[in-house]
Amino acid sequence: MKIVVNGEEKTFDNGITLADIIEKLGIADKVMAAAVNMEVVKKDNWSSFVPKDGDKIELLHFVGGG
Numbered sequence: 001m002k003i004v005v006n007g008e009e010k011t012f013d014n015g016i017t018l019a020d021i022i023e024k025l026g027i028a029d030k031v032m033a034a035a036v037n038m039e040v041v042k043k044d045n046w047s048s049f050v051p052k053d054g055d056k057i058e059l060l061h062f063v064g065g066g
Contacts (some may be wrong), residue, residue, distance in 0.1 A: 001053035014053075019046040033060040043063065 001014050005021070010020060018041060022028050033042045035058045041049050051057060 001051075003053070004056045007032055008055070017047055017049060018049040018051060018057070021051070021057070022046065025059075027059065027061075030061045032061045032062050034058070035060075042043055 003021070005025070018034060018036070022031050022034070034046065036049070036051055036055050039045055041061055
């Protein structure tokens with residue numbers, strides 16, 4: 001299935017969870033928040049949330065600075 005992650009189209013197996021996507025992208029230690037189709041998905045639900053074909057995922061991390 002095709003999913004847009006942070007503006008870039010990616011292909012994943014059907015049934016993959018949001019947590020698995022984050023892990024496959026190698027950014028598990030950096031992601032602080034996730035939204036699917038502009039709806040926030042709580043971190044506690046990442047391992048059970050299964051995106052659908054065509055979903056748009058935004059993965060956010062916080063950067064300090066001034």
